[in-house]
Amino acid sequence: MSLQIGxxxxxxxxxxxxxxxxxxxxxxxxxxxxxxxxxxxxxRRTGIIPAYTKDRYSVNDSVTVEIIVASEKYNESVEIADLVRLALEGKRGTYSNI
Known part of the structure; x- marks a missing residue:
């Protein structure tokens, strides 16, 4: 499922x-x-590190995601980046069946 993190x-x-x-x-x-x-x-997803068990199954993969905020104004980009961080930081659960 980590491939579908997007x-x-x-x-x-x-x-x-x-x-x-x-x-x-x-x-x-x-x-x-x-x-x-x-x-x-x-x-975009920039990396996946599988966490294999003794049974060779990968569970709880570590996924790296890059998020780019594009704006004509620096202050606006920082404000949006803060909103993105607050929305994603520490988020747990099921979203879009992921």
């Missing part, structure tokens, strides 16, 4: 009313759509 990231960010108020629907995996206006978010 679905959970999108679900968490898109359900956050403060982030949606700033960005509307401008949250993209990998690249933004052509012609997208600022500000927007792009996210």
């Amino acid at each position: 679905k959970a990231i999108y679900d968490i960010l898109h359900s956050n009313t403060d982030i949606v108020a700033k960005l509307q629907d401008k949250i993209f995996p990998l690249i933004s759509e052509q012609g997208t206006t600022f500000p927007f978010i792009v996210y």
Whole structure:
């Protein structure tokens, strides 16, 4: 399931009313759509470290995700980045069946 972490990231960010108020629907995996206006978010999975058990099954993989906040204004990008961090930090549970 760790390969599908992007679905959970999108679900968490898109359900956050403060982030949606700033960005509307401008949250993209990998690249933004052509012609997208600022500000927007792009996210991507950058690494997976499997945690194998003695039975050779991988459980509780460690996944690294990069989130880029693009804006024309530095202060706005920092404000959105703070909202993203608050939305994701320490988040546990099931999102988009992930």
